[in-house]
Structures are given as structure tokens and as C-alpha cells.
Amino acid sequence: MTRFDFRIAATDGAARTGSITMQRGVIRTPAFMPVGTAATVKGLRASEVRAAGADIILGNTYHLMLRPSAERIARLGGLHAFMGWDRPILTDSGGYQVMSLSALTKRSEEGVAFASHLDGSRHMMSPERSMEIQRLLGSDIVMAFDELVALPAPRETVEAAMQRSMRWAARSRAGFDSDAGHAGRAALFGIQQGGLDERLRAESAAALTGIGFDGYAIGGLAVGEGQVAMFGVLDYATAQLPANAPRYLMGVGKPDDIVGAVLRGVDMFDCVLPTRSGRNGQAFTHDGPLNIRNARHGEDLAVLDAECPCPVCAGGVSRAYLHHLVKSGEMLGAMLMTEHNIGFYQHLMAGLRAAIAETRLAAFAAGFLARYSARSG
Structure with a gap:
């Protein structure tokens, strides 16, 4: 082999x-x-x-x-x-x-x-x-x-x-x-x-x-x-x-x-960042890092990232629920945030691979970086 x-x-x-x-x-x-x-x-x-x-x-x-x-x-x-x-x-x-x-x-x-x-x-x-x-x-x-x-x-x-x-x-x-x-x-x-x-x-x-x-x-x-x-x-x-x-x-x-x-x-x-950040209430999204502890997420029924195919986002887990779990110190909150972050990183890598294969990396990178710098908070 x-x-x-x-x-x-x-x-x-x-x-x-x-x-x-x-x-x-x-x-x-x-x-x-x-x-x-x-x-x-x-x-x-x-x-x-x-x-x-x-x-x-x-x-x-x-x-x-x-x-x-x-x-x-x-x-x-x-x-x-x-x-x-x-x-x-x-x-x-x-x-x-x-x-x-x-x-x-x-x-x-x-x-x-x-x-x-x-x-x-x-x-x-x-x-x-x-x-x-x-x-x-x-x-x-x-x-x-x-x-x-x-x-x-x-x-x-x-x-x-x-x-x-x-x-x-x-x-x-x-x-x-x-x-x-x-x-x-x-x-x-x-x-x-x-x-x-x-x-x-x-x-x-x-x-x-x-x-x-x-x-x-x-x-x-x-x-x-x-x-x-x-x-x-x-x-x-x-x-x-x-x-x-x-x-x-x-x-x-x-x-x-x-x-x-x-x-x-x-x-x-x-990098330890996606797992460590997940445990500390930070999610990575196409629109920048998101701190789920922020009060504005307390009644937000949106998912972390509508374009993310991870089970947390695809399964409809709301920011409001994640906010509650993380603020309450429930272990499920850290687990779901980590699952999202690992999924988001792998989705990003798949996007990069496809963009290189199709000779459109410059446009993909420019579009990603422009959105990511928005920092949704």
C-alpha cells in the first residue's frame, strides 16, 4: 500500500x-x-x-x-x-x-x-x-x-x-x-x-x-x-x-x-482556535467572528451562519438557544459552538479547494475577506 x-x-x-x-x-x-x-x-x-x-x-x-x-x-x-x-x-x-x-x-x-x-x-x-x-x-x-x-x-x-x-x-x-x-x-x-x-x-x-x-x-x-x-x-x-x-x-x-x-x-x-473559541462562546461566520454571549443574540432565532452546512446551522439551532446555553454554562453550548466552528473551517477549506481547481481563487478570496472583515460581533 x-x-x-x-x-x-x-x-x-x-x-x-x-x-x-x-x-x-x-x-x-x-x-x-x-x-x-x-x-x-x-x-x-x-x-x-x-x-x-x-x-x-x-x-x-x-x-x-x-x-x-x-x-x-x-x-x-x-x-x-x-x-x-x-x-x-x-x-x-x-x-x-x-x-x-x-x-x-x-x-x-x-x-x-x-x-x-x-x-x-x-x-x-x-x-x-x-x-x-x-x-x-x-x-x-x-x-x-x-x-x-x-x-x-x-x-x-x-x-x-x-x-x-x-x-x-x-x-x-x-x-x-x-x-x-x-x-x-x-x-x-x-x-x-x-x-x-x-x-x-x-x-x-x-x-x-x-x-x-x-x-x-x-x-x-x-x-x-x-x-x-x-x-x-x-x-x-x-x-x-x-x-x-x-x-x-x-x-x-x-x-x-x-x-x-x-x-x-x-x-x-x-490551530486550536476553532475549538478554543467555541468553548468560549465565539463562532466563526462568513461575516466575521460572532460573540454569542452578546445580549443582542438573546432573542435572535437566526442560525449562526445561514450558508454553513454544519449540523448546528443546517439543523436550525438558533442563536437565542446557543446564547442561553453558553450564558448558563451548559456543556451542550460549548459542544454545539465547537461543532459549528470545526464545520465552518472545513467548509472554508472545501471552498478554497474548489476555487483553486476552477482557477477563481483570487475572486473567492477577495469576496470572503471582504465579508469576513465586517465582524458581526
């Missing part, structure tokens, strides 16, 4: 649409991956995530290694069986969480020693350990271990982290390849670093290409630099990466971020 096959079906400017074929299924690109941090896309059953149109989800190496542990998940049959998701799973390397959530971190060439944010227990995350954890989880797309730098940061700090990330990328490649069974059915992605510096990004891309990966992520963005700066990097970063491999923008983002990144040639995305 096919291990990993990326095909571009059509292009429109820098944008591409196509597919990634793996043993557990086909991933249509551009793709948005709902985040299943702790073996669950919060508030939804796996069947609901799939029904929304998701072809792949993301699992979190750091959180799963701490609870319930990668070793336990392996004993229970792997992450797919554990959470009841039979399609592809991408696992991140754990690097971002190690450096953002953990206490008492100490970075070295070996890796990052850290204290768990749960109980203070001490751990070491290295490229080799990250590959081992992702192998135990049984992920389909494995991410290389890298060092993240929050922006803004001095250029010398960004350069040192990028160069170390490239050394760790080589070690990740060797660690991944050391288990022929997993490597024979999974894929490994490298992560480009370099902050907002075009030369450092080019150096990183060259190093990753020299090592060789199935796909390439654009890392170190959406960490405080703002949309204008992020798009400025994407204007050149995608072209620095191999055209015949998928490009994955990590941790992005808002719907308008995604549209802008697709225009610049990005194929894959993930």
Missing part, C-alpha cells in the same frame, strides 16, 4: 490543490487539521469530526507523553484505536509545548530538560525521544524536533536556534529511520525556521532539503509577529521549499490567516 504520495491536481497562482495518499486514507489539500491535543478534539466525538469533513487530525506529543503516557497508549493499541479515529493523524514534536508550558526548562545540544506542568516531574525531550514517542503513538505524519523562538528576538538568537534545529532535524531523520516498521508506513516532516529573516529561512530550507523529508513545515510563525509580518515571510518561504512536497504552516490560524496563506502556496494548517 502507498506510504505517502503527494499529488498536485491544479494550481492557481502560488496556490495548489491536490491530495496526500497514505495507508489510512486520502488527505485533500489545502487541509485544516483539527487539534486533538489530549486524544480528543475537545467537545466532539471522532465521528463528528469526520462528518465535518476533516481528513486528518493533530495529536500532541508533549501532552500525551505526560498523560496517559505514550507507552500506555502503545499497550492499548496506539492512538488511532485509543481515540477511535481510523484516518491519518499528525503528531507534533512536542517542542513548542516543552518550551511554552513547562517549568524550569534547560536547553542543550542534547535536547530540552523540563519539569512537567502537571506534577513537576522531570523529563528530557530530545530528537530521539520525540521520534520514539511519536512511534509509540503510531502517528502517520511525524514532525521533526525543533527549537522555537518567540518573536521578536535578536537575530543571533534566531540564527542559533535555527542552526540547532537543523542539527536536530538530522537526528530526527536518523531516529525516525531507525525503526523500519514505523518508517515504512509513516511520513516525516522537517520544520523550516529562521524567524522573519529571508536569508536564515533560505539556509534552513537548504539544510532540510539536503536531509530529505516527505513534507516541510514553516515553523516559528504565529508567535507574536502579526499577520502582516507572517504574510511577508510566506511571500518567500514557500518558494524556498520543494514544490513537489506539501507545505504545512504550523499553528495557523484565523480564517483570514488561512486564506492569505493558501494564496501564498501553503497546503496544510492546524
